[in-house]
Amino acid sequence: MSLIDNLTNYVKSQSLSSDRKVLFESFLQKGFPTIKDEEWKYTSLQKIISANYILQTEKSEIDYSKVKQYSLGFVNKIIFWNGELIHSPNINGLKISGFSKFNCRNNDSTTLLNSALANSGFTISVDKNTVIEKPVEVLFFNSIKDSFSQYRNQILIGDNSEVKIVEIIQDLTNSSPFTNYFTQICCNKNTKVEYNKIQNNTKSSKLIDCMNIFQEQDSVCKVNTLIFGGGFIRNNLNFEQNGSNCESNMNGLSLLNEDQFADNHTFVDHKKANCTSNELYKGIYLDKSKGVFNGKIMVRKDAQKIDAFQANNNLLLSAASTIDSKPQLEIYADDVKCSHGCTVGQLDENALFYMRSRGVGKEEAKAVLTYGFTSELLEKLSIPVVRDLAQKLLANKLNVDLIFSQ
Numbered sequence: 001m002s003l004i005d006n007l008t009n010y011v012k013s014q015s016l017s018s019d020r021k022v023l024f025e026s027f028l029q030k031g032f033p034t035i036k037d038e039e040w041k042y043t044s045l046q047k048i049i050s051a052n053y054i055l056q057t058e059k060s061e062i063d064y065s066k067v068k069q070y071s072l073g074f075v076n077k078i079i080f081w082n083g084e085l086i087h088s089p090n091i092n093g094l095k096i097s098g099f100s101k102f103n104c105r106n107n108d109s110t111t112l113l114n115s116a117l118a119n120s121g122f123t124i125s126v127d128k129n130t131v132i133e134k135p136v137e138v139l140f141f142n143s144i145k146d147s148f149s150q151y152r153n154q155i156l157i158g159d160n161s162e163v164k165i166v167e168i169i170q171d172l173t174n175s176s177p178f179t180n181y182f183t184q185i186c187c188n189k190n191t192k193v194e195y196n197k198i199q200n201n202t203k204s205s206k207l208i209d210c211m212n213i214f215q216e217q218d219s220v221c222k223v224n225t226l227i228f229g230g231g232f233i234r235n236n237l238n239f240e241q242n243g244s245n246c247e248s249n250m251n252g253l254s255l256l257n258e259d260q261f262a263d264n265h266t267f268v269d270h271k272k273a274n275c276t277s278n279e280l281y282k283g284i285y286l287d288k289s290k291g292v293f294n295g296k297i298m299v300r301k302d303a304q305k306i307d308a309f310q311a312n313n314n315l316l317l318s319a320a321s322t323i324d325s326k327p328q329l330e331i332y333a334d335d336v337k338c339s340h341g342c343t344v345g346q347l348d349e350n351a352l353f354y355m356r357s358r359g360v361g362k363e364e365a366k367a368v369l370t371y372g373f374t375s376e377l378l379e380k381l382s383i384p385v386v387r388d389l390a391q392k393l394l395a396n397k398l399n400v401d402l403i404f405s406q
Helices: 003-012 018-030 064-070 109-117 349-357 362-378 384-398
Strands: 076-081 084-087 094-097 123-126 136-142 148-157 162-171 178-187 192-200 206-215 220-229 232-241 247-256 261-270 276-285 290-299 306-316 322-331 336-345
Touching: 003 018, 003 109, 018 109, 064 136, 064 162, 109 148, 109 178, 109 206, 123 162, 148 162, 162 178, 178 192, 178 220, 192 206, 192 232, 192 384, 206 220, 220 232, 220 261, 220 384, 232 247, 247 261, 247 290, 247 362, 247 384, 261 276, 261 306, 276 290, 276 322, 276 362, 290 306, 290 336, 306 322, 306 362, 322 336, 349 362, 362 384
Parallel strands: 076 136, 123 148, 136 162, 148 178, 162 192, 178 206, 192 220, 206 232, 220 247, 232 261, 247 276, 261 290, 276 306, 290 322, 306 336
Antiparallel strands: 076 084, 094 123
């Protein structure tokens, strides 16, 4: 039974509200995206949606040893186990609640499906004039085999406030779970937000992750996406600047091997004047892994004095690895500074020869040069624990021991 058939039968068995039924019908009309859709040209869902998934979750015993194993040790933790919120911290100036319905402007099919059927997730509200000193760690655990999970999250940041968030989605089975994940962040005036996604899931896991960010005047938002594990990953990251003097920062690192696949789509909509956006995505591909980068910057007619930067740099470390990159600019204003670019290459043979002539082993030399390729991006990670984890995962993936100076 295909996933759409499974979903249709599931909906018939549920008592959905009328608005959810409308959303599901809209999803059915569109269907899952195919490679005929321009935004999915390099990414096929055919094998994924042909599989049979479990749609109804059941309560199961919580394994706190797994929570400890995968947590980064932050004091402030939000923990979900099979869709159930099992722990949330008490933080002055910050409120945490479970799933809540909210509207989104996306009309792509996977977001419509999430809007129609998601019933798990969190809402974070940060009061005005509040600085959350310690990062908030959000952990999603799934222990159900072959599950299809949908989470829907909302983060509301009051004026003049700051918060940092670290997110981990972790499957605990050797089956093929599929997660359809949506997060919406509203950055009000003069806010500072940093969101870190650590995607290091099992080899058979599948993830579609959509994040919408709405920024008001003088807000600064940074999203760091670190991809080390997972069988299939599609990230849709959308920024909308609705006030002047906004700053949007996107940093992404993909290190893939075997037959892993990761697709990063970004869209920055400059709607107001005197704003900036900075986008740096780096990919390292080994074995038969494949990467996709599709980044688009749009500058509206009235959005003058925009400074937008976009770069996608890639290393192919095997003859069988591939990357499809499509950086785009769509500019309707005439007083802007915008640039974009893409590079695809291999390690410098002269540098490798020099290091080996100085007694450095072949694999260690490759690892050092690869780390040098990533260092510019790793320096942008402001949370030391996140940066240390990225360095450790980098060394593990390259199968070497590297000692990093602080």
